[in-house]
Amino acid sequence: AQSVTQLDSHVSVSEGTPVLLRCNYSSSYSPSLFWYVQHPNKGLQLLLKYTSAATLVKGINGFEAEFKKSETSFHLTKPSAHMSDAAEYFCVVRNYGGSQGNLIFGKGTKLSVKP
Amino acid sequence: GAGVSQSPRYKVTKRGQDVALRCDPISGHVSLYWYRQALGQGPEFLTYFNYEAQQDKSGLPNDRFSAERPEGSISTLTIQRTEQRDSAMYRCASTSQASGRDEQFFGPGTRLTVL
Numbered sequence: 001a002q003s004v005t006q007l008d009s010h011v012s013v014s015e016g017t018p019v020l021l022r023c024n025y026s027s028s029y030s031p032s033l034f035w036y037v038q039h040p041n042k043g044l045q046l047l048l049k050y051t052s053a054a055t056l057v058k059g060i061n062g063f064e065a066e067f068k069k070s071e072t073s074f075h076l077t078k079p080s081a082h083m084s085d086a087a088e089y090f091c092v093v094r095n096y097g098g099s100q101g102n103l104i105f106g107k108g109t110k111l112s113v114k115p
Numbered sequence: 116g117a118g119v120s121q122s123p124r125y126k127v128t129k130r131g132q133d134v135a136l137r138c139d140p141i142s143g144h145v146s147l148y149w150y151r152q153a154l155g156q157g158p159e160f161l162t163y164f165n166y167e168a169q170q171d172k173s174g175l176p177n178d179r180f181s182a183e184r185p186e187g188s189i190s191t192l193t194i195q196r197t198e199q200r201d202s203a204m205y206r207c208a209s210t211s212q213a214s215g216r217d218e219q220f221f222g223p224g225t226r227l228t229v230l
Contacts, residue, residue: 103208106157
């Protein structure tokens with residue numbers, strides 16, 4: 001079975017400082033991992049995905065994530081936070097079990113950005 | 116349309132009433148997924164379709180929940196005899212192929228409130 005654990009429910013940073021959102025995964029298979037972002041009153045948007053190619057994955061809006069098998073982690077980072085980054089972020093693993101392709105979400109991390 | 120649309124965006128109903136939530140996927144997309152997101156949680160899988168065939172409904176919480184996609188395009192999620200615990204955001208997503216390996220594009224969701 002696959003699962004993801006987001007280690008922080010809320011992260012607060014100042015504008016211009018680095019962002020780190022932590023995620024650990026559990027998977028019986030070589031996992032497909034994603035980060036989605038959810039802005040208020042909007043749908044979920046894919047930030048980036050890892051599918052067993054390069055371990056360092058670059059996404060939109062300057063975000064990137066590194067797949068570390070030894071640590072079973074897939075943390076999301078950004079060098080410099082912008083006010084527009086304030087949103088909820090979900091770490092996601094694809095389920096290769098009974099239901100083909102459905103996504104398994106973490107509980108989310110709410111990112112606040114202070115001016 | 117350009118993206119996945121859902122209607123209504125907000126639905127308030129009284130306990131015991133039936134509700135129908137609609138999802139219109141991206142034109143030509145083969146697979147359609149339904150998820151439910153409780154407050155403070157990540158989305159959880161409910162059911163999915165390839166074309167008009169319901170492939171997996173293991174995530175539906177009980178027999179009050181049903182879904183259909185009769186022509187392989189628009190899908191309806193129906194909840195009968197609603198209860199307060201059904202209050203949540205209901206999201207649908209579509210993918211271009213049935214392989215389960217493609218990006219899922221999410222709609223804005225329907226916020227259901229059961230009084």
